[in-house]
Amino acid sequence: MSPFLSGVLQMLALIAALALAYRPLGDYMARVYSSDKHLRLEKWIYKAIGANPDAEMRWPAYLRGVLAFSAVSALFLYGLQRLQGSLPGSLGFVSIDPDQAFNTAASFVSNTNWQSYYGEQAMGHVVQTGGLAVQNFVSAAVGIAVAVALVRGFAGSRTGELGNFWADLVRGVVRILLPISVIGAIVLVACGTIQNFAGIHEVGQFMGGSQQWNGGAVASQEVIKELGTNGGGYFNANSAHPFENPNGFTNLFEIFLILLIPFSLTRTFGRMVGSLRQGYAILGTMATIWAGLVLLMWATEFVGHGPAFEAAGGAMEGKETRFGIGASSIFAVSTTLTSTGAVNSFHSSYTGLGGGITMLGIMLGEIAPGGVGSGLYGMLIMAIIAVFIAGLMVGRTPEYLGKKISTREIKLAACYILVTPALVLCFTAAAMALDTPVTSMTNSGAHGFSEVLYAYTSGANNNGSAFAGLNADTQWFNTTIGLAMLLGRFVPMVFVLALAGSLAEQTPVPRTAGTLRTEKPLFTGLLVGTIVIIAGLTYFPALALGPLAEGLAS
Numbered sequence: 301m302s303p304f305l306s307g308v309l310q311m312l313a314l315i316a317a318l319a320l321a322y323r324p325l326g327d328y329m330a331r332v333y334s335s336d337k338h339l340r341l342e343k344w345i346y347k348a349i350g351a352n353p354d355a356e357m358r359w360p361a362y363l364r365g366v367l368a369f370s371a372v373s374a375l376f377l378y379g380l381q382r383l384q385g386s387l388p389g390s391l392g393f394v395s396i397d398p399d400q401a402f403n404t405a406a407s408f409v410s411n412t413n414w415q416s417y418y419g420e421q422a423m424g425h426v427v428q429t430g431g432l433a434v435q436n437f438v439s440a441a442v443g444i445a446v447a448v449a450l451v452r453g454f455a456g457s458r459t460g461e462l463g464n465f466w467a468d469l470v471r472g473v474v475r476i477l478l479p480i481s482v483i484g485a486i487v488l489v490a491c492g493t494i495q496n497f498a499g500i501h502e503v504g505q506f507m508g509g510s511q512q513w514n515g516g517a518v519a520s521q522e523v524i525k526e527l528g529t530n531g532g533g534y535f536n537a538n539s540a541h542p543f544e545n546p547n548g549f550t551n552l553f554e555i556f557l558i559l560l561i562p563f564s565l566t567r568t569f570g571r572m573v574g575s576l577r578q579g580y581a582i583l584g585t586m587a588t589i590w591a592g593l594v595l596l597m598w599a600t601e602f603v604g605h606g607p608a609f610e611a612a613g614g615a616m617e618g619k620e621t622r623f624g625i626g627a628s629s630i631f632a633v634s635t636t637l638t639s640t641g642a643v644n645s646f647h648s649s650y651t652g653l654g655g656g657i658t659m660l661g662i663m664l665g666e667i668a669p670g671g672v673g674s675g676l677y678g679m680l681i682m683a684i685i686a687v688f689i690a691g692l693m694v695g696r697t698p699e700y701l702g703k704k705i706s707t708r709e710i711k712l713a714a715c716y717i718l719v720t721p722a723l724v725l726c727f728t729a730a731a732m733a734l735d736t737p738v739t740s741m742t743n744s745g746a747h748g749f750s751e752v753l754y755a756y757t758s759g760a761n762n763n764g765s766a767f768a769g770l771n772a773d774t775q776w777f778n779t780t781i782g783l784a785m786l787l788g789r790f791v792p793m794v795f796v797l798a799l800a801g802s803l804a805e806q807t808p809v810p811r812t813a814g815t816l817r818t819e820k821p822l823f824t825g826l827l828v829g830t831i832v833i834i835a836g837l838t839y840f841p842a843l844a845l846g847p848l849a850e851g852l853a854s
Contacts, residue, residue, distance in 0.1 A: 304602055307626015310552055311594065314630070317556050318563055325560065326567020326579075332475045333448045333468060334572065342470050353467035358460045359801030362449055365465035366442060366793060370409050373435060378405040380431045390424035391499055391514055403778040408435035410789035411443055411671060413525070413532030413641050413764040414781060416773040420514055420535045425497055432532060433521045437481075440528030441472030443673030446793050447565065450677045451572045453800030454701045460805045462797070476561075477528060484523035484557060491553075492546035495519040518543055526557035529671040531641025531764040539631070539644040540620055551623050551644060555631055558640050562586070562669035565676045573701055577819035582679055584824045589668035589831065590637055593661055597629040600654040600851075618649025629654075636661035639671030641764025648751070648768040655767065656847025659754055662763045663724075663839045664831055665717070671762065677796050679827075683818070684713045684799075686830040690816050690823075699815055702808035709802055716795040721838045723760035723784045728753050728842065730780070737776050742769040746853070750846035755781060760788035 338346070338353055346353050357365070380387075381396035381404060396404065400416060407414040408431075417423070423432070445468035452462050489495050498515030518534045522544050525531060535541040545551055563583065570579020601615045602625055619628040628645040635642050636658045647658050661668075667678040684698075688705055691698030698705040731737040731752050741748040747769075754767035759781040766772070772781065817823065 303624050303626055304598070306624060307598060307629065310548075310627055311630055314552060314555060314559075318559055321560060322564055322567055322583075325564040327571060329444075329476060329561075329564065329568040330571035332471050333463070333568070335471075338467075339474065342467075342474055345470050345474075346466065349466065351464075351466035353464050353470070355464055356459075356461040357464055359449075359462055359797040359804075362462050362465045363794060363797045365469075366446065366797070367790065369438075369465075369469065370442065370790065373438060374405045374409040377408060377431045377435060378402060380427055381405065384424055384427050387424065387426045389426045389497070393422055393424050396422065396427075399775045399778040400773060403782040404432075406782040406785045407764065408432055408530070408532060409439055410762055410785045411439040411528070411530060411639065411674070412759060412762040412785045412789070413530045414759055414766070414772075414785060415532055415536075415764070416778055416781075418536040419533060425516060428521065428534065429517050433517070433524065436521065436524040436528050436530040436532070437473050437477050438469065440477060440524070440530065440672045441469050443529075443671055444472045444476070444561075444565070445469050445673065446796055447673035447676040448568075448572075450680060450796055450800040450803075451569050453803035454680075454703060455573045456804035458805060458807050460801055462800050462804060477524065480527055480560075481520070481524045484527060484553075485520045487553060488519040488522055488550060491550045492542075493519040493522055493550065494543045513543075522554070523557065525642060526554045526640065527561065527672075529558060529562065529638045529640040529675075531635065531639075533642065539642045540646075545644055548622060548627065551627055551631065554642070554644075555627075555634050558634050558638050558642070559590075559669060561672045562638055562675040565673070566669075569676060569680075575701075575819065578701065581819045581821075581824050581827075582676070582683070584821070585827045585831075586667070586669040586675070586679065588824070588828055589664065590633065593633045593637065593657055593668075594630055597633050597654055597657050598626065600651045600657065601625050601629055615651050615654065618646030620644060632658050633661060635765055636763060637664070637666065637668045637670070639666040639674060639762045639764070641758065643765050646768055647754075647765065648747075652746075652847050652849075652851030652853070655750060655754075656843060656851060658765070659750070659757055659767075659843070659847060660835070660839075662754075662757050662761045662765075663721075663843075664835045665720070666761050666763060667831065674762065678716075678792075681713050681716050681796070681799070682831050682834075683827055684709060685717065685834070686823070686827045687816060687818065688713075689830060690826060694814070694816075696814055696816075699809060700818060702811070703803045703806050704809060709799060712795045712799040712802070716792050716799075717834060719791050719795075720760045720788050723788050724753075724756045724839075725842060727756040727760070727780050727784055731756070731776070734776075737774070740771040740774055740777065742771070746846050746850040750850065753842055753846050756784055759784040762789050 381401040385395040449462040500514040539545040566583040570576040687698040751770040
């Protein structure tokens with residue numbers, strides 16, 4: 301079987317699996333966030349944290365809950381890292397330096413999971429399981445909660461109420477993420493992913509020295525790493541490591557986990573606003589961009605010139621032979637389009653244009669299908685922009701899902717889409733202008749610029765994957781990327797929740813003959829075009845200096 305045909309068959313199998321899970325999971329999540337009943341375990345948690353899950357919140361109160369919980373989580377994770385040297389189960393590792401502890405705390409709390417450390421050489425069992433894995437669950441649940449709040453804003457009428465953050469947070473963990481993670485971890489263990497609390501041990505002698513590996517609760521962290529679109533790996537090689545991703549089946553299963561909730565949330569959205577066709581329109585937009593970038597990636601990685609390309613069947617540099625170009629490309633596109641950041645191949649070793657595609661996937665705003673929750677609310681923001689553009693073209697006041705898109709809503713949406721590009725471009729410019737950050741670059745020229753651009757693009761958009769080749773474990777990069785991750789996660793949430801509150805206060809307007817039909821394929825095409833044009837106009841100059849220059853020169 302040719303490598304290309306293998307990739308096509310794997311993509312078809314993946315689409316079939318996602319299609320089978322789409323309806324039941326999407327409907328289930330809608331019931332979870334619409335229910336007025338609480339499980340016994342949930343009641344215990346509410347009592348422990350002193351929260352009233354039945355108290356409705358307007359957007360400022362909801363936002364305070366998001367920020368307060370995330371701040372406490374960041375402080376806890378920072379403290380756990382700083383105390384690691386004194387904790388049991390540390391495997392002899394010392395405490396993490398302040399700048400790296402700040403970077404890691406910001407990374408995992410913001411659902412970015414950027415790593416400037418070698419996991420198997422820095423983090424013991426307590427920090428890995430009690431700190432990082434816990435944040436994988438709760439940071440993902442925060443993203444879903446904010447998305448659900450925005451959906452309630454569209455569905456609400458003259459109330460201004462968005463639900464209860466604490467109830468949404470707890471339900472997301474207890475009813476959605478935990479059950480799927482338990483099943484997924486069993487699948488991974490059955491397929492060879494390790495799950496233990498073993499210490500460091502030698503596995504053999506190589507070239508006059510010893511090879512050492514430490515064990516860990518890898519399967520349980522791997523599943524929520526992918527399911528929650530987190531991405532932080534137990535080992536530095538991430539999902540290219542056989543302890544995390546042993547074979548072709550686990551590789552496809554992990555891609556399935558990455559895409560499962562973000563795609564299914566479009567069904568949840570349609571169910572909660574009372575129009576499944578609206579959900580299908582959003583799904584169609586996400587799927588079009590995802591499939592389009594996979595095909596583009598295959599075009600860059602399978603087609604090459606020279607004996608090395610021909611002998612390997614394509615650009616195999618930096619890719620695992622057990623996965624091949626087809627599966628590696630699907631993984632690379634899926635992880636950069638979903639704010640996951642997990643990698644099963646070396647993005648820096650892709651062709652110049654292939655590396656640019658991974659970067660472009662992040663620059664689109666992590667909305668196709670995006671992170672858990674963040675992908676849906678990011679896509680709904682873009683839908684508002686698309687409706688506004690359509691309204692300008694026909695001279696009508698724009699409406700979306702029965703809500704008028706006025707000056708206030710457009711200002712909030714515009715602020716949302718400007719935050720991350722401003723962070724990416726300003727931090728990249730500062731790094732390239734100073735002497736010290738540039739010394740961290742392994743390569744010079746266009747590829748070296750791509751390393752820095754990718755790092756801030758990944759951080760500010762809460763992706764977390766690395767182009768590699770950049771030594772990011774410096775005070776400059778730990779601090780600035782940490783700030784980019786925090787600002788890129790929580791500042792947009794302010795605008796999302798403010799927008800949700802504004803929409804919830806409105807009275808829905810009836811549909812008329814002049815209302816734009818946002819459930820039609822025409823709107824899906826308009827939305828895809830809006831996304832591509834906005835990202836292109838924003839980032840094209842930077843892309844021209846990096847991956848485009850490298851790709852055209854090769």
